[in-house]
Amino acid sequence: MEPKEDFKRVEDMALTPVTEIDIRELAEIFDELDVYMSVYLPTASREDEAANRAFVDARRRAIEVALPQDLKESFGETMAMVDDHLFWRPVPGERGRIVFASAPHRLLHVYRIGIDPGRTMVLDTSPFLLPLAKLRDDYMDYGVLLLDSKEARLFCVRSDVPLEMNHLSTDLMNKHKKGGWSQMRFNRLRKGAIKSFLSEVVEDVQESCSRHKTRGIVVAGPGDAKNQLVEMLPAEMGKKVLGIVDLSIDTPEKNIVEVGDEIALADERARSIERAEELRAEIRKGGPAVRGVEATRDALSTGRVNVLVLLKNASVPGWICERCQLLEARKKPQETCPTCGGPTSPVDVVEELYELAERTGAEVEFVEEDACLASSEGVGALLRY
Ligand SMILES: [Zn+2]
Known part of the structure:
Protein backbone atom coordinates (compact mmCIF):
# COMPACT_ATOMS: atom_id res chain seq x y z
CA MET A 1 0.00 0.00 0.00
CA GLU A 2 1.17 3.52 -0.73
CA PRO A 3 1.26 6.20 1.93
CA LYS A 4 -1.61 8.66 2.04
CA GLU A 5 -1.02 11.86 0.16
CA ASP A 6 1.11 14.48 1.87
CA PHE A 7 2.29 11.96 4.37
CA LYS A 8 4.71 14.40 5.84
CA ARG A 9 5.35 14.77 9.54
CA VAL A 10 8.24 16.92 10.65
CA GLU A 11 8.32 18.32 14.16
CA ASP A 12 10.77 21.18 14.03
CA MET A 13 11.34 21.60 17.74
CA ALA A 14 9.13 19.33 19.82
CA LEU A 15 10.01 15.92 21.21
CA THR A 16 7.67 13.12 20.18
CA PRO A 17 6.97 10.28 22.64
CA VAL A 18 7.58 6.96 20.84
CA THR A 19 4.08 5.90 21.84
CA GLU A 20 2.70 8.74 19.74
CA ILE A 21 4.29 7.64 16.47
CA ASP A 22 1.60 5.97 14.34
CA ILE A 23 3.38 2.66 13.81
CA ARG A 24 0.21 0.96 12.53
CA GLU A 25 -0.02 3.44 9.67
CA LEU A 26 3.68 2.98 8.86
CA ALA A 27 3.26 -0.81 8.88
CA GLU A 28 0.65 -0.53 6.10
CA ILE A 29 3.15 0.93 3.65
CA PHE A 30 5.21 -1.10 1.20
CA ASP A 31 6.41 -1.00 -2.38
CA GLU A 32 7.78 -3.54 -4.85
CA LEU A 33 11.06 -1.64 -4.92
CA ASP A 34 13.65 -0.56 -2.35
CA VAL A 35 12.49 3.03 -1.98
CA TYR A 36 11.88 3.47 1.76
CA MET A 37 14.70 4.78 3.90
CA SER A 38 14.69 4.35 7.67
CA VAL A 39 17.32 6.00 9.86
CA TYR A 40 17.77 5.75 13.64
CA LEU A 41 20.46 7.91 15.28
CA PRO A 42 21.50 8.80 18.83
CA THR A 43 21.71 12.59 19.26
CA ALA A 44 22.57 13.15 22.92
CA SER A 45 26.13 14.43 22.51
CA ARG A 46 28.62 16.14 20.21
CA GLU A 47 30.47 12.85 19.80
CA ASP A 48 27.23 11.31 18.59
CA GLU A 49 26.98 13.89 15.85
CA ALA A 50 30.47 13.18 14.47
CA ALA A 51 29.87 9.43 14.66
CA ASN A 52 26.47 9.87 12.95
CA ARG A 53 28.05 11.69 9.99
CA ALA A 54 30.65 8.96 9.52
CA PHE A 55 28.00 6.24 9.89
CA VAL A 56 25.52 7.82 7.45
CA ASP A 57 28.31 8.40 4.88
CA ALA A 58 29.47 4.80 5.08
CA ARG A 59 25.93 3.42 4.84
CA ARG A 60 25.08 5.75 1.94
CA ARG A 61 28.07 4.42 -0.02
CA ALA A 62 27.32 0.80 0.84
CA ILE A 63 23.64 1.11 -0.17
CA GLU A 64 24.51 2.91 -3.40
CA VAL A 65 26.94 0.19 -4.49
CA ALA A 66 24.37 -2.52 -3.82
CA LEU A 67 21.49 -0.78 -5.66
CA PRO A 68 20.50 -1.56 -9.26
CA GLN A 69 21.07 1.33 -11.69
CA ASP A 70 17.40 2.31 -11.98
CA LEU A 71 17.05 2.91 -8.24
CA LYS A 72 20.17 5.03 -7.76
CA GLU A 73 18.43 8.24 -8.79
CA SER A 74 15.46 7.92 -6.43
CA PHE A 75 17.90 6.95 -3.65
CA GLY A 76 19.86 10.16 -4.32
CA GLU A 77 16.63 12.18 -4.12
CA THR A 78 15.61 10.53 -0.86
CA MET A 79 19.06 11.21 0.61
CA ALA A 80 18.83 14.88 -0.43
CA MET A 81 15.44 15.04 1.26
CA VAL A 82 16.65 13.72 4.62
CA ASP A 83 20.17 15.13 4.73
CA ASP A 84 19.40 18.28 6.73
CA HIS A 85 16.96 16.54 9.02
CA LEU A 86 19.51 13.93 10.04
CA PHE A 87 21.97 16.50 11.33
CA TRP A 88 19.76 19.25 12.77
CA ARG A 89 20.98 20.44 16.12
CA PRO A 90 19.25 18.46 18.88
CA VAL A 91 16.65 20.26 21.03
CA PRO A 92 16.84 20.12 24.86
CA GLY A 93 16.04 16.63 26.11
CA GLU A 94 16.51 15.01 22.70
CA ARG A 95 18.51 11.79 22.81
CA GLY A 96 17.66 10.28 19.46
CA ARG A 97 16.10 10.81 16.07
CA ILE A 98 14.06 8.61 13.77
CA VAL A 99 13.58 9.43 10.09
CA PHE A 100 11.43 7.59 7.54
CA ALA A 101 11.61 8.88 3.98
CA SER A 102 10.88 8.08 0.37
CA ALA A 103 11.23 10.68 -2.39
CA PRO A 104 9.15 8.68 -4.94
CA HIS A 105 6.27 8.44 -2.47
CA ARG A 106 6.71 11.94 -1.02
CA LEU A 107 6.98 10.48 2.45
CA LEU A 108 8.99 12.26 5.13
CA HIS A 109 8.70 11.62 8.86
CA VAL A 110 11.18 13.14 11.30
CA TYR A 111 10.86 12.39 15.01
CA ARG A 112 13.00 13.75 17.81
CA ILE A 113 12.78 11.39 20.78
CA GLY A 114 13.93 11.39 24.41
CA ILE A 115 15.64 7.99 24.26
CA ASP A 116 18.66 6.55 22.47
CA PRO A 117 17.46 4.37 19.57
CA GLY A 118 20.90 3.03 18.55
CA ARG A 119 22.30 3.50 15.07
CA THR A 120 20.58 1.94 12.03
CA MET A 121 20.17 2.98 8.39
CA VAL A 122 18.21 0.77 6.01
CA LEU A 123 16.82 1.12 2.50
CA ASP A 124 14.03 -1.38 1.97
CA THR A 125 10.63 -1.96 0.40
CA SER A 126 8.93 -0.69 3.57
CA PRO A 127 9.82 1.39 6.64
CA PHE A 128 12.00 -0.62 9.05
CA LEU A 129 9.96 -0.68 12.27
CA LEU A 130 11.46 -3.31 14.60
CA PRO A 131 13.79 -0.90 16.48
CA LEU A 132 10.86 1.49 17.05
CA ALA A 133 8.60 -1.39 18.11
CA LYS A 134 11.13 -2.52 20.74
CA LEU A 135 11.44 1.04 22.08
CA ARG A 136 7.66 1.29 22.35
CA ASP A 137 7.55 -1.98 24.25
CA ASP A 138 10.12 -0.76 26.80
CA TYR A 139 9.05 2.87 27.00
CA MET A 140 5.31 2.79 27.38
CA ASP A 141 4.01 5.94 29.09
CA GLU A 268 7.47 -4.72 31.51
CA ARG A 269 9.98 -7.58 32.04
CA ALA A 270 7.55 -9.35 34.37
CA ARG A 271 4.76 -9.02 31.82
CA SER A 272 6.86 -10.47 28.99
CA ILE A 273 7.94 -13.38 31.18
CA GLU A 274 4.24 -14.01 31.89
CA ARG A 275 3.46 -13.99 28.16
CA ALA A 276 6.31 -16.41 27.42
CA GLU A 277 5.05 -18.71 30.20
CA GLU A 278 1.51 -18.53 28.84
CA LEU A 279 2.82 -19.49 25.39
CA ARG A 280 4.76 -22.44 26.79
CA ALA A 281 1.74 -23.65 28.78
CA GLU A 282 -0.58 -23.48 25.76
CA ILE A 283 1.88 -25.34 23.57
CA ARG A 284 2.35 -28.02 26.23
CA LYS A 285 -1.36 -28.71 26.52
CA GLY A 286 -2.10 -28.31 22.82
CA GLY A 287 -4.01 -25.04 23.31
CA PRO A 288 -4.42 -22.19 20.79
CA ALA A 289 -0.74 -21.32 20.28
CA VAL A 290 2.01 -21.86 17.72
CA ARG A 291 5.77 -21.62 17.65
CA GLY A 292 8.29 -21.33 14.83
CA VAL A 293 8.37 -19.09 11.76
CA GLU A 294 6.12 -21.05 9.39
CA ALA A 295 3.28 -21.80 11.83
CA THR A 296 3.34 -18.21 13.10
CA ARG A 297 3.37 -16.79 9.56
CA ASP A 298 0.36 -18.92 8.58
CA ALA A 299 -1.56 -17.93 11.72
CA LEU A 300 -0.79 -14.25 11.11
CA SER A 301 -1.86 -14.32 7.48
CA THR A 302 -5.22 -15.82 8.43
CA GLY A 303 -5.72 -13.19 11.16
CA ARG A 304 -5.75 -15.71 14.01
CA VAL A 305 -2.97 -14.19 16.12
CA ASN A 306 -3.90 -12.52 19.38
CA VAL A 307 -0.36 -11.90 20.68
CA LEU A 308 2.81 -12.23 18.60
CA VAL A 309 5.64 -13.17 20.98
CA LEU A 310 9.17 -12.38 19.78
CA LEU A 311 12.58 -12.83 21.34
CA LYS A 312 14.23 -9.43 21.40
CA ASN A 313 17.26 -10.56 19.40
CA ALA A 314 15.34 -12.79 16.99
CA SER A 315 16.38 -12.49 13.36
CA VAL A 316 15.68 -14.98 10.58
CA PRO A 317 16.90 -14.41 7.02
CA GLY A 318 14.54 -15.19 4.18
CA TRP A 319 12.71 -13.57 1.29
CA ILE A 320 9.38 -11.99 0.49
CA CYS A 321 7.38 -11.53 -2.70
CA GLU A 322 6.80 -7.79 -2.93
CA ARG A 323 3.54 -8.35 -4.81
CA CYS A 324 1.65 -11.12 -3.02
CA GLN A 325 3.69 -11.02 0.22
CA LEU A 326 4.60 -14.72 0.06
CA LEU A 327 7.17 -15.15 2.83
CA GLU A 328 9.83 -17.89 3.02
CA ALA A 329 12.39 -18.32 5.80
CA ARG A 330 15.95 -19.66 5.60
CA LYS A 331 16.06 -19.61 1.80
CA LYS A 332 17.78 -17.43 -0.79
CA PRO A 333 15.22 -15.43 -2.77
CA GLN A 334 14.01 -17.02 -5.99
CA GLU A 335 14.34 -14.82 -9.07
CA THR A 336 10.58 -14.32 -9.26
CA CYS A 337 7.76 -15.44 -6.99
CA PRO A 338 6.63 -19.02 -7.78
CA THR A 339 3.03 -18.06 -6.96
CA CYS A 340 2.49 -14.76 -8.76
CA GLY A 341 5.69 -14.04 -10.73
CA GLY A 342 6.25 -10.84 -8.75
CA PRO A 343 9.63 -9.45 -7.69
CA THR A 344 11.27 -10.90 -4.58
CA SER A 345 13.74 -9.47 -2.11
CA PRO A 346 15.76 -10.73 0.83
CA VAL A 347 14.29 -9.76 4.21
CA ASP A 348 14.53 -10.32 7.93
CA VAL A 349 11.47 -12.54 8.32
CA VAL A 350 10.97 -11.31 11.91
CA GLU A 351 10.47 -7.72 10.69
CA GLU A 352 7.89 -8.96 8.16
CA LEU A 353 6.04 -10.96 10.83
CA TYR A 354 6.02 -7.86 13.02
CA GLU A 355 4.51 -5.74 10.22
CA LEU A 356 1.92 -8.42 9.55
CA ALA A 357 0.99 -8.39 13.23
CA GLU A 358 0.55 -4.61 13.19
CA ARG A 359 -1.61 -4.76 10.06
CA THR A 360 -3.87 -7.44 11.52
CA GLY A 361 -4.26 -5.72 14.89
CA ALA A 362 -2.35 -8.33 16.91
CA GLU A 363 -0.60 -7.33 20.12
CA VAL A 364 3.20 -7.76 20.06
CA GLU A 365 5.31 -8.73 23.07
CA PHE A 366 9.12 -8.74 23.08
CA VAL A 367 10.79 -11.18 25.45
CA GLU A 368 14.40 -10.82 26.69
CA GLU A 369 15.16 -14.53 26.89
CA ASP A 370 13.23 -17.76 26.86
CA ALA A 371 14.56 -21.24 26.10
CA CYS A 372 11.33 -22.45 24.47
CA LEU A 373 11.16 -19.45 22.14
CA ALA A 374 14.89 -19.68 21.42
CA SER A 375 14.41 -23.26 20.20
CA SER A 376 11.85 -22.03 17.65
CA GLU A 377 13.95 -19.22 16.17
CA GLY A 378 12.57 -16.70 18.67
CA VAL A 379 9.07 -16.65 17.19
CA GLY A 380 5.70 -17.79 18.55
CA ALA A 381 2.10 -16.65 18.93
CA LEU A 382 -0.93 -16.94 21.16
CA LEU A 383 -3.96 -17.44 18.93
CA ARG A 384 -7.51 -16.13 19.11
CA TYR A 385 -8.81 -19.64 18.35
ZN1 LIG B 1 4.09 -13.42 -5.28
Whole structure:
Protein backbone atom coordinates (compact mmCIF):
# COMPACT_ATOMS: atom_id res chain seq x y z
CA MET A 1 0.00 0.00 0.00
CA GLU A 2 1.17 3.52 -0.73
CA PRO A 3 1.26 6.20 1.93
CA LYS A 4 -1.61 8.66 2.04
CA GLU A 5 -1.02 11.86 0.16
CA ASP A 6 1.11 14.48 1.87
CA PHE A 7 2.29 11.96 4.37
CA LYS A 8 4.71 14.40 5.84
CA ARG A 9 5.35 14.77 9.54
CA VAL A 10 8.24 16.92 10.65
CA GLU A 11 8.32 18.32 14.16
CA ASP A 12 10.77 21.18 14.03
CA MET A 13 11.34 21.60 17.74
CA ALA A 14 9.13 19.33 19.82
CA LEU A 15 10.01 15.92 21.21
CA THR A 16 7.67 13.12 20.18
CA PRO A 17 6.97 10.28 22.64
CA VAL A 18 7.58 6.96 20.84
CA THR A 19 4.08 5.90 21.84
CA GLU A 20 2.70 8.74 19.74
CA ILE A 21 4.29 7.64 16.47
CA ASP A 22 1.60 5.97 14.34
CA ILE A 23 3.38 2.66 13.81
CA ARG A 24 0.21 0.96 12.53
CA GLU A 25 -0.02 3.44 9.67
CA LEU A 26 3.68 2.98 8.86
CA ALA A 27 3.26 -0.81 8.88
CA GLU A 28 0.65 -0.53 6.10
CA ILE A 29 3.15 0.93 3.65
CA PHE A 30 5.21 -1.10 1.20
CA ASP A 31 6.41 -1.00 -2.38
CA GLU A 32 7.78 -3.54 -4.85
CA LEU A 33 11.06 -1.64 -4.92
CA ASP A 34 13.65 -0.56 -2.35
CA VAL A 35 12.49 3.03 -1.98
CA TYR A 36 11.88 3.47 1.76
CA MET A 37 14.70 4.78 3.90
CA SER A 38 14.69 4.35 7.67
CA VAL A 39 17.32 6.00 9.86
CA TYR A 40 17.77 5.75 13.64
CA LEU A 41 20.46 7.91 15.28
CA PRO A 42 21.50 8.80 18.83
CA THR A 43 21.71 12.59 19.26
CA ALA A 44 22.57 13.15 22.92
CA SER A 45 26.13 14.43 22.51
CA ARG A 46 28.62 16.14 20.21
CA GLU A 47 30.47 12.85 19.80
CA ASP A 48 27.23 11.31 18.59
CA GLU A 49 26.98 13.89 15.85
CA ALA A 50 30.47 13.18 14.47
CA ALA A 51 29.87 9.43 14.66
CA ASN A 52 26.47 9.87 12.95
CA ARG A 53 28.05 11.69 9.99
CA ALA A 54 30.65 8.96 9.52
CA PHE A 55 28.00 6.24 9.89
CA VAL A 56 25.52 7.82 7.45
CA ASP A 57 28.31 8.40 4.88
CA ALA A 58 29.47 4.80 5.08
CA ARG A 59 25.93 3.42 4.84
CA ARG A 60 25.08 5.75 1.94
CA ARG A 61 28.07 4.42 -0.02
CA ALA A 62 27.32 0.80 0.84
CA ILE A 63 23.64 1.11 -0.17
CA GLU A 64 24.51 2.91 -3.40
CA VAL A 65 26.94 0.19 -4.49
CA ALA A 66 24.37 -2.52 -3.82
CA LEU A 67 21.49 -0.78 -5.66
CA PRO A 68 20.50 -1.56 -9.26
CA GLN A 69 21.07 1.33 -11.69
CA ASP A 70 17.40 2.31 -11.98
CA LEU A 71 17.05 2.91 -8.24
CA LYS A 72 20.17 5.03 -7.76
CA GLU A 73 18.43 8.24 -8.79
CA SER A 74 15.46 7.92 -6.43
CA PHE A 75 17.90 6.95 -3.65
CA GLY A 76 19.86 10.16 -4.32
CA GLU A 77 16.63 12.18 -4.12
CA THR A 78 15.61 10.53 -0.86
CA MET A 79 19.06 11.21 0.61
CA ALA A 80 18.83 14.88 -0.43
CA MET A 81 15.44 15.04 1.26
CA VAL A 82 16.65 13.72 4.62
CA ASP A 83 20.17 15.13 4.73
CA ASP A 84 19.40 18.28 6.73
CA HIS A 85 16.96 16.54 9.02
CA LEU A 86 19.51 13.93 10.04
CA PHE A 87 21.97 16.50 11.33
CA TRP A 88 19.76 19.25 12.77
CA ARG A 89 20.98 20.44 16.12
CA PRO A 90 19.25 18.46 18.88
CA VAL A 91 16.65 20.26 21.03
CA PRO A 92 16.84 20.12 24.86
CA GLY A 93 16.04 16.63 26.11
CA GLU A 94 16.51 15.01 22.70
CA ARG A 95 18.51 11.79 22.81
CA GLY A 96 17.66 10.28 19.46
CA ARG A 97 16.10 10.81 16.07
CA ILE A 98 14.06 8.61 13.77
CA VAL A 99 13.58 9.43 10.09
CA PHE A 100 11.43 7.59 7.54
CA ALA A 101 11.61 8.88 3.98
CA SER A 102 10.88 8.08 0.37
CA ALA A 103 11.23 10.68 -2.39
CA PRO A 104 9.15 8.68 -4.94
CA HIS A 105 6.27 8.44 -2.47
CA ARG A 106 6.71 11.94 -1.02
CA LEU A 107 6.98 10.48 2.45
CA LEU A 108 8.99 12.26 5.13
CA HIS A 109 8.70 11.62 8.86
CA VAL A 110 11.18 13.14 11.30
CA TYR A 111 10.86 12.39 15.01
CA ARG A 112 13.00 13.75 17.81
CA ILE A 113 12.78 11.39 20.78
CA GLY A 114 13.93 11.39 24.41
CA ILE A 115 15.64 7.99 24.26
CA ASP A 116 18.66 6.55 22.47
CA PRO A 117 17.46 4.37 19.57
CA GLY A 118 20.90 3.03 18.55
CA ARG A 119 22.30 3.50 15.07
CA THR A 120 20.58 1.94 12.03
CA MET A 121 20.17 2.98 8.39
CA VAL A 122 18.21 0.77 6.01
CA LEU A 123 16.82 1.12 2.50
CA ASP A 124 14.03 -1.38 1.97
CA THR A 125 10.63 -1.96 0.40
CA SER A 126 8.93 -0.69 3.57
CA PRO A 127 9.82 1.39 6.64
CA PHE A 128 12.00 -0.62 9.05
CA LEU A 129 9.96 -0.68 12.27
CA LEU A 130 11.46 -3.31 14.60
CA PRO A 131 13.79 -0.90 16.48
CA LEU A 132 10.86 1.49 17.05
CA ALA A 133 8.60 -1.39 18.11
CA LYS A 134 11.13 -2.52 20.74
CA LEU A 135 11.44 1.04 22.08
CA ARG A 136 7.66 1.29 22.35
CA ASP A 137 7.55 -1.98 24.25
CA ASP A 138 10.12 -0.76 26.80
CA TYR A 139 9.05 2.87 27.00
CA MET A 140 5.31 2.79 27.38
CA ASP A 141 4.01 5.94 29.09
CA TYR A 142 3.61 5.76 32.87
CA GLY A 143 2.60 8.09 35.68
CA VAL A 144 4.49 9.15 38.79
CA LEU A 145 2.62 10.57 41.75
CA LEU A 146 4.97 12.29 44.19
CA LEU A 147 3.25 13.27 47.43
CA ASP A 148 3.36 13.97 51.12
CA SER A 149 0.50 14.99 53.39
CA LYS A 150 0.18 18.51 51.98
CA GLU A 151 1.57 18.47 48.47
CA ALA A 152 1.09 16.23 45.45
CA ARG A 153 2.71 16.38 42.02
CA LEU A 154 1.50 14.16 39.21
CA PHE A 155 3.83 13.47 36.28
CA CYS A 156 3.28 11.59 33.07
CA VAL A 157 6.60 10.15 31.84
CA ARG A 158 6.56 9.71 28.08
CA SER A 159 9.72 8.28 26.48
CA ASP A 160 11.75 9.49 29.45
CA VAL A 161 10.37 13.02 29.26
CA PRO A 162 8.43 13.95 32.42
CA LEU A 163 5.42 16.24 31.98
CA GLU A 164 3.96 17.71 35.15
CA MET A 165 0.22 17.19 34.73
CA ASN A 166 -0.93 18.56 38.03
CA HIS A 167 0.30 20.13 41.22
CA LEU A 168 -1.97 20.16 44.25
CA SER A 169 -1.18 21.56 47.63
CA THR A 170 -2.99 22.45 50.78
CA ASP A 171 -1.87 24.49 53.73
CA LEU A 172 -3.64 22.01 55.99
CA MET A 173 -3.90 23.49 59.45
CA ASN A 174 -1.57 26.40 58.98
CA LYS A 175 -4.46 28.78 58.76
CA HIS A 176 -5.30 27.90 62.34
CA LYS A 177 -2.93 28.43 65.16
CA LYS A 178 -2.25 25.35 67.15
CA GLY A 179 -2.67 27.27 70.36
CA GLY A 180 -6.06 27.13 71.94
CA TRP A 181 -6.70 23.52 70.94
CA SER A 182 -5.97 20.45 72.86
CA GLN A 183 -3.33 18.23 71.26
CA MET A 184 -6.00 15.57 70.71
CA ARG A 185 -8.39 17.88 68.95
CA PHE A 186 -5.57 19.27 66.83
CA ASN A 187 -4.48 15.78 65.74
CA ARG A 188 -8.02 14.81 64.88
CA LEU A 189 -8.55 17.91 62.77
CA ARG A 190 -5.20 17.42 61.08
CA LYS A 191 -5.98 13.81 60.20
CA GLY A 192 -9.30 14.85 58.70
CA ALA A 193 -7.64 17.57 56.64
CA ILE A 194 -5.02 15.14 55.30
CA LYS A 195 -7.71 12.66 54.39
CA SER A 196 -9.74 15.21 52.48
CA PHE A 197 -6.57 16.42 50.71
CA LEU A 198 -5.72 12.85 49.71
CA SER A 199 -9.21 12.18 48.36
CA GLU A 200 -8.80 15.26 46.21
CA VAL A 201 -5.52 13.77 44.92
CA VAL A 202 -7.18 10.42 44.25
CA GLU A 203 -9.84 12.12 42.14
CA ASP A 204 -7.18 13.97 40.25
CA VAL A 205 -5.15 10.85 39.52
CA GLN A 206 -8.23 8.96 38.41
CA GLU A 207 -9.19 11.71 36.06
CA SER A 208 -5.69 11.92 34.53
CA CYS A 209 -5.32 8.17 34.17
CA SER A 210 -8.63 7.85 32.36
CA ARG A 211 -7.45 10.42 29.83
CA HIS A 212 -4.05 8.79 29.14
CA LYS A 213 -3.17 5.28 28.15
CA THR A 214 -0.41 4.32 30.55
CA ARG A 215 1.39 1.22 31.76
CA GLY A 216 0.47 2.26 35.30
CA ILE A 217 1.54 4.59 38.06
CA VAL A 218 4.44 4.80 40.51
CA VAL A 219 3.50 6.26 43.89
CA ALA A 220 6.39 8.01 45.62
CA GLY A 221 7.10 10.34 48.51
CA PRO A 222 8.42 10.62 52.04
CA GLY A 223 6.51 9.30 55.05
CA ASP A 224 3.14 7.57 55.22
CA ALA A 225 0.88 9.71 52.99
CA LYS A 226 1.67 7.59 49.91
CA ASN A 227 0.57 4.35 51.62
CA GLN A 228 -2.54 6.05 52.90
CA LEU A 229 -3.34 7.21 49.38
CA VAL A 230 -2.82 3.78 47.84
CA GLU A 231 -5.29 2.34 50.36
CA MET A 232 -7.82 4.94 49.30
CA LEU A 233 -7.59 4.09 45.60
CA PRO A 234 -10.56 2.29 44.05
CA ALA A 235 -9.75 -1.36 43.24
CA GLU A 236 -9.45 -0.74 39.50
CA MET A 237 -6.85 2.00 40.08
CA GLY A 238 -5.06 -0.04 42.74
CA LYS A 239 -4.19 -2.61 40.10
CA LYS A 240 -2.39 0.09 38.14
CA VAL A 241 0.09 0.83 40.94
CA LEU A 242 3.48 -0.34 39.64
CA GLY A 243 5.36 0.33 42.86
CA ILE A 244 5.55 2.44 46.03
CA VAL A 245 8.87 4.12 46.80
CA ASP A 246 10.42 6.47 49.33
CA LEU A 247 11.42 9.71 47.68
CA SER A 248 11.89 13.27 48.84
CA ILE A 249 9.12 15.65 47.78
CA ASP A 250 11.55 17.97 45.97
CA THR A 251 13.32 15.24 43.99
CA PRO A 252 14.50 16.72 40.66
CA GLU A 253 12.61 15.53 37.58
CA LYS A 254 15.67 13.73 36.22
CA ASN A 255 15.81 11.48 39.30
CA ILE A 256 12.05 10.95 39.29
CA VAL A 257 12.42 9.49 35.79
CA GLU A 258 15.37 7.31 36.86
CA VAL A 259 13.42 5.78 39.73
CA GLY A 260 10.25 5.50 37.65
CA ASP A 261 12.05 3.85 34.73
CA GLU A 262 13.51 1.15 36.91
CA ILE A 263 10.06 0.22 38.24
CA ALA A 264 8.28 0.52 34.87
CA LEU A 265 10.93 -1.57 33.11
CA ALA A 266 10.78 -4.25 35.81
CA ASP A 267 7.00 -4.36 35.28
CA GLU A 268 7.47 -4.72 31.51
CA ARG A 269 9.98 -7.58 32.04
CA ALA A 270 7.55 -9.35 34.37
CA ARG A 271 4.76 -9.02 31.82
CA SER A 272 6.86 -10.47 28.99
CA ILE A 273 7.94 -13.38 31.18
CA GLU A 274 4.24 -14.01 31.89
CA ARG A 275 3.46 -13.99 28.16
CA ALA A 276 6.31 -16.41 27.42
CA GLU A 277 5.05 -18.71 30.20
CA GLU A 278 1.51 -18.53 28.84
CA LEU A 279 2.82 -19.49 25.39
CA ARG A 280 4.76 -22.44 26.79
CA ALA A 281 1.74 -23.65 28.78
CA GLU A 282 -0.58 -23.48 25.76
CA ILE A 283 1.88 -25.34 23.57
CA ARG A 284 2.35 -28.02 26.23
CA LYS A 285 -1.36 -28.71 26.52
CA GLY A 286 -2.10 -28.31 22.82
CA GLY A 287 -4.01 -25.04 23.31
CA PRO A 288 -4.42 -22.19 20.79
CA ALA A 289 -0.74 -21.32 20.28
CA VAL A 290 2.01 -21.86 17.72
CA ARG A 291 5.77 -21.62 17.65
CA GLY A 292 8.29 -21.33 14.83
CA VAL A 293 8.37 -19.09 11.76
CA GLU A 294 6.12 -21.05 9.39
CA ALA A 295 3.28 -21.80 11.83
CA THR A 296 3.34 -18.21 13.10
CA ARG A 297 3.37 -16.79 9.56
CA ASP A 298 0.36 -18.92 8.58
CA ALA A 299 -1.56 -17.93 11.72
CA LEU A 300 -0.79 -14.25 11.11
CA SER A 301 -1.86 -14.32 7.48
CA THR A 302 -5.22 -15.82 8.43
CA GLY A 303 -5.72 -13.19 11.16
CA ARG A 304 -5.75 -15.71 14.01
CA VAL A 305 -2.97 -14.19 16.12
CA ASN A 306 -3.90 -12.52 19.38
CA VAL A 307 -0.36 -11.90 20.68
CA LEU A 308 2.81 -12.23 18.60
CA VAL A 309 5.64 -13.17 20.98
CA LEU A 310 9.17 -12.38 19.78
CA LEU A 311 12.58 -12.83 21.34
CA LYS A 312 14.23 -9.43 21.40
CA ASN A 313 17.26 -10.56 19.40
CA ALA A 314 15.34 -12.79 16.99
CA SER A 315 16.38 -12.49 13.36
CA VAL A 316 15.68 -14.98 10.58
CA PRO A 317 16.90 -14.41 7.02
CA GLY A 318 14.54 -15.19 4.18
CA TRP A 319 12.71 -13.57 1.29
CA ILE A 320 9.38 -11.99 0.49
CA CYS A 321 7.38 -11.53 -2.70
CA GLU A 322 6.80 -7.79 -2.93
CA ARG A 323 3.54 -8.35 -4.81
CA CYS A 324 1.65 -11.12 -3.02
CA GLN A 325 3.69 -11.02 0.22
CA LEU A 326 4.60 -14.72 0.06
CA LEU A 327 7.17 -15.15 2.83
CA GLU A 328 9.83 -17.89 3.02
CA ALA A 329 12.39 -18.32 5.80
CA ARG A 330 15.95 -19.66 5.60
CA LYS A 331 16.06 -19.61 1.80
CA LYS A 332 17.78 -17.43 -0.79
CA PRO A 333 15.22 -15.43 -2.77
CA GLN A 334 14.01 -17.02 -5.99
CA GLU A 335 14.34 -14.82 -9.07
CA THR A 336 10.58 -14.32 -9.26
CA CYS A 337 7.76 -15.44 -6.99
CA PRO A 338 6.63 -19.02 -7.78
CA THR A 339 3.03 -18.06 -6.96
CA CYS A 340 2.49 -14.76 -8.76
CA GLY A 341 5.69 -14.04 -10.73
CA GLY A 342 6.25 -10.84 -8.75
CA PRO A 343 9.63 -9.45 -7.69
CA THR A 344 11.27 -10.90 -4.58
CA SER A 345 13.74 -9.47 -2.11
CA PRO A 346 15.76 -10.73 0.83
CA VAL A 347 14.29 -9.76 4.21
CA ASP A 348 14.53 -10.32 7.93
CA VAL A 349 11.47 -12.54 8.32
CA VAL A 350 10.97 -11.31 11.91
CA GLU A 351 10.47 -7.72 10.69
CA GLU A 352 7.89 -8.96 8.16
CA LEU A 353 6.04 -10.96 10.83
CA TYR A 354 6.02 -7.86 13.02
CA GLU A 355 4.51 -5.74 10.22
CA LEU A 356 1.92 -8.42 9.55
CA ALA A 357 0.99 -8.39 13.23
CA GLU A 358 0.55 -4.61 13.19
CA ARG A 359 -1.61 -4.76 10.06
CA THR A 360 -3.87 -7.44 11.52
CA GLY A 361 -4.26 -5.72 14.89
CA ALA A 362 -2.35 -8.33 16.91
CA GLU A 363 -0.60 -7.33 20.12
CA VAL A 364 3.20 -7.76 20.06
CA GLU A 365 5.31 -8.73 23.07
CA PHE A 366 9.12 -8.74 23.08
CA VAL A 367 10.79 -11.18 25.45
CA GLU A 368 14.40 -10.82 26.69
CA GLU A 369 15.16 -14.53 26.89
CA ASP A 370 13.23 -17.76 26.86
CA ALA A 371 14.56 -21.24 26.10
CA CYS A 372 11.33 -22.45 24.47
CA LEU A 373 11.16 -19.45 22.14
CA ALA A 374 14.89 -19.68 21.42
CA SER A 375 14.41 -23.26 20.20
CA SER A 376 11.85 -22.03 17.65
CA GLU A 377 13.95 -19.22 16.17
CA GLY A 378 12.57 -16.70 18.67
CA VAL A 379 9.07 -16.65 17.19
CA GLY A 380 5.70 -17.79 18.55
CA ALA A 381 2.10 -16.65 18.93
CA LEU A 382 -0.93 -16.94 21.16
CA LEU A 383 -3.96 -17.44 18.93
CA ARG A 384 -7.51 -16.13 19.11
CA TYR A 385 -8.81 -19.64 18.35
ZN1 LIG B 1 4.09 -13.42 -5.28
